[in-house]
Amino acid sequence: MNxxxxxxxxxxxxxxxxxxxxxxxxxxxxxxLTFQGPQGALTFPMRGFSLTYWLGQVFQxxxxxxxxxxxWRSLGLGVSVMLLTLMVSVSAGLAFRNRFxxxxxxxxxxxxxxxxxxxxxxxxIGIVFQVLGMQTNWFSSGLGAHMTWTVPFAFLIVLGIFNRxxxxxxxxxxxxxxxxxxxxxxxxxxxxxxSLLGIGILTFTLSYDEFTRTSLVSGQRNTxxxxxxxxxxxxxxxxxxxxxxxxxxxxxxxxxxxFWGYSALSAKQKQPKL
Amino acid sequence: MTRASKTLQTYLLAAPQTLxxxxxxxxxxxxxxxxxxxxxxxxxxEPGFTLDNYRAIFSSNVALRTFLNTFKxxxxxxxxxxxxxxxxxxxxxxxVDDKRLQIGLFLLCTxxxxxxxxxxxxxxxxxxxxxxxxxxxxxxLGLIQQPxxxxxxxxxxxVLGMVHLYNFFxxxxxxxxxxxxxxxxxxxxxDMGASGWQTFKEVILPLSAPGIAIGSIFIxxxxxxxxxxxxxxxxxxxxxxxxxxxxxxxxxxxPLAAANAVILLLVTLVLVLAILRVVNIRNEL
Numbered sequence: 001m002n003x004x005x006x007x008x009x010x011x012x013x014x015x016x017x018x019x020x021x022x023x024x025x026x027x028x029x030x031x032x033l034t035f036q037g038p039q040g041a042l043t044f045p046m047r048g049f050s051l052t053y054w055l056g057q058v059f060q061x062x063x064x065x066x067x068x069x070x071x072w073r074s075l076g077l078g079v080s081v082m083l084l085t086l087m088v089s090v091s092a093g094l095a096f097r098n099r100f101x102x103x104x105x106x107x108x109x110x111x112x113x114x115x116x117x118x119x120x121x122x123x124x125i126g127i128v129f130q131v132l133g134m135q136t137n138w139f140s141s142g143l144g145a146h147m148t149w150t151v152p153f154a155f156l157i158v159l160g161i162f163n164r165x166x167x168x169x170x171x172x173x174x175x176x177x178x179x180x181x182x183x184x185x186x187x188x189x190x191x192x193x194x195s196l197l198g199i200g201i202l203t204f205t206l207s208y209d210e211f212t213r214t215s216l217v218s219g220q221r222n223t224x225x226x227x228x229x230x231x232x233x234x235x236x237x238x239x240x241x242x243x244x245x246x247x248x249x250x251x252x253x254x255x256x257x258x259f260w261g262y263s264a265l266s267a268k269q270k271q272p273k274l
Numbered sequence: 275m276t277r278a279s280k281t282l283q284t285y286l287l288a289a290p291q292t293l294x295x296x297x298x299x300x301x302x303x304x305x306x307x308x309x310x311x312x313x314x315x316x317x318x319x320e321p322g323f324t325l326d327n328y329r330a331i332f333s334s335n336v337a338l339r340t341f342l343n344t345f346k347x348x349x350x351x352x353x354x355x356x357x358x359x360x361x362x363x364x365x366x367x368x369x370v371d372d373k374r375l376q377i378g379l380f381l382l383c384t385x386x387x388x389x390x391x392x393x394x395x396x397x398x399x400x401x402x403x404x405x406x407x408x409x410x411x412x413x414x415l416g417l418i419q420q421p422x423x424x425x426x427x428x429x430x431x432x433v434l435g436m437v438h439l440y441n442f443f444x445x446x447x448x449x450x451x452x453x454x455x456x457x458x459x460x461x462x463x464x465d466m467g468a469s470g471w472q473t474f475k476e477v478i479l480p481l482s483a484p485g486i487a488i489g490s491i492f493i494x495x496x497x498x499x500x501x502x503x504x505x506x507x508x509x510x511x512x513x514x515x516x517x518x519x520x521x522x523x524x525x526x527x528x529p530l531a532a533a534n535a536v537i538l539l540l541v542t543l544v545l546v547l548a549i550l551r552v553v554n555i556r557n558e559l
Contacts, residue, residue, distance in 0.1 A: 008369075008470070009369050012361060012364065012365040012369055013365065013369070015361050015362070015365070016361075016362055016365045016366075016379075019358060019361075019362055019383075020382060020383070022438065023383065023386055023438070023441075024386070025401065026394065026397030026398050026400075026401055026438070027386065027389075027393075027394065027397050029397060029400045029401055029407065030393075030396065030397045030399075030400060033400055042399055042400060042403070043399070043400050043403055043405045043406055043407075044400055044405075044406070044407050044410070087290065088290040088291045088294055089291065091287045091288075091290055091291070092287065092288055092290070092291035094287045095284045095285070095287035095288035096288075098280070098284045100281065100284045100285060100288065102288070102292075103288070106288060106291065106292055106295070109292075109295045109299065109300070110291065110295060112299065113295055113299045115491055115492065115495040115546070116299065116303070116495065116539070116542075117495055117496070117498050117499025117516070117538060117539070117542055118496075118499055119499040119501060119516045119519055119520065119535070119538075120302075120303060120306065120499065120535050120538070120539060121298070121299065121302065123302075123306060123519060123523065123531060123532065123535050124299075124301075124302025124303050124305055124306045124535075125298060125302045126523070127302065127305045127306060127309050127528055127532065128301060128302050128305050130528065131305060131309070144294075144297060144298040145298065147294050147298055148294070148295075148298045148299050151291060151294055151295075155291065180283070202388065205388045205389075206388070208390075209388070209389060209390040209391065211390075211391055211392055211502055212499075212501070212502060215502075215520070216520075216523055225390055225391075225392050228390070228392050228393065228396075229392050229502070229506075232392070232396055232506060240396060241396070241400075244390075244393035244396055244397065247389075247390055247393065248389045248390065248393055251388055251389040251390065252385060252388075252389065254388075255385055255388045259381065
C-alpha cells in the first residue's frame with residue numbers, strides 16, 4: 001500500500017503515539033515514584049532511590065491498613081466469580097446453539113446487565129438485602145454484583161466461540177454413540193479450553209478490579225479496590241503508589257498470561273496430530 | 275433423544291444465567307422502583323406509597339443542576355472518546371498492515387482497561403497536582419507564572435480521568451466494525467475516482483456507524499452513573515447524579531436515592547433508545 005508514506009499516515013501515527021503516552025504515562029509515573037528513598041513524597045522530583053523501601057512499607061500493616069486481608073478476599077472472590085461465570089456462560093452458550101423461547105429476552109437482559117449504570121446494581125442489591133433483613137457480604141451480595149458485570153462479557157465471547165465452532169466434530173462423536181455429556185466433556189470442552197482459559201483470566205481481572213458495583217454491598221470487610229479507595233484519603237506516602245504498582249503488575253501479568261496461554265494452546269491444537 | 279427432552283435440556287442450560295440476571299439485575303431494579311415510592315422517616319424507610327421523593331427531586335434546584343452537570347460530563351467525555359477512539363481505531367485498522375503488529379498495538383490500547391480504575395486515577399496526582407510534572411514543566415518553560423489550579427480536582431480532571439478510563443469502550447467496537455469492512459469496497463471507491471475524504475465519508479463512516487453506536491451506548495451509560503471519578507478527580511463542588519445517589523445512601527436516605535436512580539435509569543434508557551434509532555446495530559450483535 002502506498003498509503004503508508006502519505007502525510008495522513010504520519011499524522012495518525014503521531015496521534016497514536018501520543019495516545020499511548022496519555023494511556024501509560026500516569027501509571028508509569030507512580031511506578032517510578034515507587035522507587036524513592038524513605039523521604040519520598042507524592043510528586044516529582046524523586047527523593048532518594050530505593051528498590052524496596054516503599055514496596056516493603058506496603059506490608060507494614062500500620063502504614064496502609066489491612067491490605068493483605070483485602071487482597072486475599074479479592075483473590076477468593078475473583079476465583080469464585082471466575083468459576084461461576086464460566087459455568088453459567090458456557091452453559092448458556094450451549095443453550096443458545098438451539099432455538100428456545102425466551103432466548104431473545106435472555107440475550108437482551110444480559111446486554112442490559114452490561115450497560116445498566118453500575119450504581120443501580122449496587123443500590124438495588126443493597127436495598128434488596130436491606131429489605132430482606134440480610135447482612136451484605138463480599139461473598140454473597142458482592143459476588144452477585146460482580147456476576148452482573150462478568151457474565152455478559154463471558155457470555156458474548158462464548159457466543160462468538162460457538163459461532164465459529166465446527167459442528168462436524170460433535171456430530172462425529174454422536175454418530176459413534178457418545179452421549180451429550182460425553183460429547184461435551186470429550187469433544188467440545190477440550191476444543192474450547194484455550195478460549196475458556198482466556199475468558200477465565202479476563203473474568204478474574206474484571207472481578208479483581210471491580211469497584212462501583214461492589215461499593216455499597218461489600219459488607220463489613222472491603223475488597224481490595226474498596227480498601228485502596230479508602231486509603232486515597234488517609235495514606236499520603238508513596239506506599240500508596242507502591243501498592244498501586246504491585247496490584248497493577250499482578251493484573252498485567254495475568255492478562256499477558258491469558259493471551260499467551262490462549263495463543264499457545266490454540267497453536268498446539270492447530271498442529272495435526274496423526 | 276426425544277424432542278421434548280432436548281427442549282428441556284436447552285432450558286436447563288439457559289437456567290443458571292437467567293437466574294443470575296433475575297436475582298441480581300431484575301429483582302434489584304424492581305426493588306429500586308418500589309422503594310422509590312416508600313417513605314423516609316428520618317432514620318429508616320417505611321413501606322408506603324408517596325410521590326414525595328420525586329416531588330423533592332423535581333422541585334430542587336440542586337438536583338436539577340446535578341443532572342445538567344452530569345449531562346455536561348456525558349457530552350464532553352462522549353465527544354472526546356469518539357474523536358480519540360475513531361482516530362486510534364482508524365489508524366490501527368487501515369494503516370497497520372502487519373497483522374501481528376496490529377493485534378499487538380490493539381492489545382497495548384486495551385491492557386490498562388483490565389487494571390484497577392482507582393489506581394489509574396491516583397496515578398494522575400504526580401502529573402497534574404499543584405507540584406505535579408505538568409505544572410513544573412510549564413513553569414520552567416515560562417509559559418505560566420503560577421501553578422495551574424484547575425489541572426486536578428476540577429471538572430477538567432473529571433473529564434480527563436473518564437476519557438482515560440473509558441476510551442477502551444469506544445476503541446474496541448469501532449475497531450471491530452472497521453475491521454469488518456470489505457477492503458474491496460474501498461478499492462472500488464478509489465477506482466471510481468473518489469478522493470480519500472469522499473471514500474471515508476461515503477463508505478467507511480456509514481459502515482462503521484454501528485461500532486460508533488455501540489461505543490456511544492457504553493460511554494453514555496457509564497458516565498451517567500459515574501461517581502468514583504467525580505469523587506476522586508473532582509473538587510468538592512463537582513456534582514453528578516451517581517455521586518448524589520451515593521451521598522444519599524451514605525445518609526441512609528434509600529427512598530430518595532432510589533427515586534434518583536429511577537430517573538437516572540429512565541434518562542439513560544431514553545439516550546440509548548435515541549442512539550438505537552439513529553443507528554441499527556442488530557447486525558453487530
